[in-house]
Amino acid sequence: MRVVRFITAILVVATALPAFAESDRDMLLEIKFGPYHPNIDSEFANATPYADMMGGGSVLMSQLEYEYEVFNGLGVLSIGASIGYSQDSGHQKLKSTMQDSKDSTTFHIVPLKFDLVYRFDYLAYRYNVPLVPFVKTGFDYYIWWITNGVGDVPKSADGSTGRGGTFGGHLSLGLAFLMDFFSPSTAQNFDVDVGVNNTYLFAEYVMSWVNDFGSSNSFDLSSKTFMAGIAFEF
Template sequence: MTSLTRAVAAVVLLWAGAAQADVTASPQHVMFEVKFGPYVPHLDDSVGFGGKTPFSDLFGDSSSAKGSTPSWGLLGQGELDYQFFNRFGILGIGISAGYHYRTAKSFVLDPATKKYCDVKVDERGGRRYVIPSSPERQVAYSDCISDDEDQLNVVPLSLLLSYRFDVLDRRFQIPIIPYVKIGLAYYVWWFGNSSSYVASVPTKDSDGNDKFLDASGGSLGLVVHPGLALDLSALDPVAARAIDQEVGLNRVTAFVELNYSWVNGFGQARKLNLSDTTLSAGLGFEF
């Protein structure tokens, strides 16, 4: 392409963009979001754990305090909204799904005592690993773990009602959109290990017979996501309108939101507590 051809093409595009500047926006009904943020479920707060802290013991850093919450991992989520009210702000209903996983070395049976390590508080408030034999024997973390891994998988699912206050953006060209989403959440979880995708847990039934259960389940709860979005169309309104006319993409936003999740099966004993409060950031596409 010669420089003359490029110049002509640029002029045509600019003209086309300017000509479309006055064109009304296409209908807008759908929003798709992708977002990422830190997440650490508060499993040890599960009612059924009865004060035990197996999540911290197994997944926590060996140099951290006994019972402390393990470090965060990445949670990726996608959300699809249907926007059914679009006058003074936008009301929408949507579904979201995500995935989070974390791994830790499983504890190994001590061949001499046929017991597993316990994690206890040391004199400095940290943790120490002991073989609960008589007398108790302190060991290094590396002596407690096997080469197998436990993997916690969480798939957070939510049904959301959202309100986006985009009046400032639409009427006053201030590209800030505060919003809030509230919803019902169901977080699916399962534990895998080095041998299987879903681990089996040995247990006993009500008659005392040995049986194995799949290490999987889910917890119901509520989520609230207040956030602030920046309308990226403000960077180049002409191009944004041209894109809207071409492919129907009304608006692209970058956002930061608070993820408040209260997901513990509403306090039931046999539900894991997968709650967390954290921030996430992402991009939204409105069509």
């Protein structure tokens, strides 16, 4: 009951917010962070080389996304691209005993994503409801490389090199909170001064399938994870 009252109060306050003339908006920049754990060990039935060396936990993934809004009507349709970085480190294994070496080895990943994005901000603009659900889908290309204890990219016994790229795709579902709701005057000044129309805090659930579209000869860098961050629409 309290929740309903709270939401009602927000809607009442929100719908009473004064409107002002905004500058044109056609781009959006997102900075977001979240946990990441590649699914490399799924390639094996009875081995877990990634977990053995890097551990079973997640590491921080940081991403920067740029979107260009191509349609602005009942919501916003955008095309976007993002770049990120994450790395996971662990101890090397002694060849003689398979015990942990004092040397470290690191797996570096630079995910490149190309998105089609839809943001349903009609309610935010029409009724000042500060919540904007969105969905993203697109292609991924993850560039990765591995470094050994002295920072070199290693080669395996068959001569293959520890760096490459893996294709995939993704689907994200998210919800953004329009920060302008808290202080419309500040938001207006932000627009007038630097041209930022809206500022969002957002969270998204990202499902990535990155394994060269099911190739059995590729790393499986897929993951299902949450990311959260801040977005500026300008």
